[in-house]
Amino acid sequence: MEVPPLSQSSTTPTVQPTDEHATVPAQAGQATQQVATPNDAVSTGAAPQPANNTRADNTRADNTRADNSVAPLEDATEAWTPPTWDEVVREHADRVYRLAYRLSGNAHDAEDLTQETFIRVFRSLASYKPGTFEGWLHRITTNLFLDMARRRSRVRMEGLPEDTDRIVGDDPSPEQVYSETHLDPDLQTALDELPPEFRAAVVLCDVEGLSYEEIGATLGVKLGTVRSRIHRGRQALKASLERAAATRSREALG
Template sequence: MTQQAISRTPHTGVCALSPYSDAGSDAQDGQPGEEWTVPGWDEIVRTHAHPVYRLAYRLTGNQHDAEDLTQEVFIRVFRSLSRFRPGTFEGWLHRITVNLFLDMTRRRSRVRFEHLTDAAAERLSAAEPNPAQAHHDTRLDADVQAALDALPVPFRAAVVLCDVEGLSYEEVAATLGVKTGTVRSRIHRGRARLRTSLVHRAGSGTESTTAPTGSPGPHATAPAAALANG
């Protein structure tokens, strides 16, 4: 990967390979027998840098670790792209991001969490949404983010993927490499802990950039109370 390519994503470092590096059981794109064309690197960065950073921030809870994780993801993508089997590219990126996040937490005795500042949005590349939109898309209400940060890592990953990113239970299971029943259990227990953490918010009507806990769906928003009352 060239420095030019790296500079178009957050400026971060490199980590070891994660256990999962291919497309797994993703559904095939295109028609049977149709040859898949590897997208150009500039196109990959332009299309996916912001969504990857947004997921990384929701998982890690702070700007520095989110930038590190985003950079590691694109280094992994660059190294593994030639081995990618045609499928859902976004699903592949989800798996890489989550598994590198899990690797990150295993390497540390403690993960530091801070709230997002405006500086994070300002450092996003020009190819991504403008700073105001990036800040809106990335940040969660401070109470909700703090409650997510306090969850055990397996619960946090499942809740973020389902209730924030809008993945189905089956998609979360495929991303985490666990059974659907395990995902349901983690989400149920994670939501229960969030209810306890956010009980002081009941009835406050404070808005937060999260998905509702009933039927997951992409790009959905709901009050913080919805995340806690699922």
Template sequence: MGTVMDTTSPLPTADHLASDAGRADGLWQPPTWEQIVRDNSDRVFRLAYRLTGNRADAEDLTQEVFVRVFRSLNSYSPGTFEGWLHRITTNLFLDGQRRKKRIRFDALGPAAERVPASGESGSPERRFEHDHLDSDIQAALDGMKPQYRAAVVLCDIEGLSYEEIAAVLDVSMGTVRSRIHRGRAQLRKALAHRAPSPRAGESAPVLRPEGAL
């Protein structure tokens, strides 16, 4: 995997990519595969890591995403390019989870997957993990069902709206709300040990649904 770049800048939209790639006779020209990899590899890797929970699988998923992009680029129509990448990454992850379930895939425990190999601790990927990931949160995400994990990651980490998540996952808004609600409930339960204990005379805080008064 190449050097993991800064992840604070937004992904380019189709309009930005059109400007980068140039226009011929007023028609949108698709960017090259090299441009897409250069500009988006860090973002795709970050989402892949949040979904898979370990570096090796994230690298594999990232490579698979760009192979799919390469194969599909000529058929891509101008639109929200970042949404297209989110959809490819998330659907490839969910497809992979379904395949593993069908063949009764048995992986080593997540702790074993995260043990760095000799000389690995200084790699860009390991620095990215150590600098940006909370181990308790990632462990809680790992424990979720894949469909709940994908919804929570897209909403609470990637910042997508419910409408965007529904488009990425090709499900109804009601399904998105249900998955996020259940995923957040599992996340709160898994992280309950980190919640501060109420002081004497104080009652524990009440968790309210989003938007509730």
């Protein structure tokens, strides 16, 4: 808050001019000099301005600065409006379910994770700060999966579920959603065998297409940890797929 300039009358005592102070006696050959008093205007060739005009100008300038400082805040507040609950579900339900299925490996857990994700979204939507909405959903879904995995001694695995028509969303056909949601059976089995932290990193990178930086933000880990988990997860996937291929070859020969 700026302090308005003090007027001269409040800081400088008023000196009443007298005959003794009004002029300085001229020396020989010199003109008489006038002594400026606090009430005299500085000679600039312009008419003197009242002191209250200066204070009014300063007040108007302060008000202008105050108005300018408030306007950007109002614009920023009105720049983003949270989507409605129906809009969030309609636009993102299939994406969340797909990620939940690839992380959990079965339809039952995927449905539970999807429902819990949108419950969390519903509770936090009003306080959500504008950013990457898909990244926020990735983070909620992945963290819920990791919490679920930690609560279990091992993650329950299924074969191809028979309830593939029990999907989230009405627009795509069951066959389309199934093909988009389910990975190759051998690959899904290999993913299910990975530790949950490795599985989440590999799925987010190689299936969902997130960058290392985005994965680090989603999992809340450093970039080096992301690289390590992805590298080790890929190595484990490769070994598992090689074993599955060898088993299939023996079965075909035998």
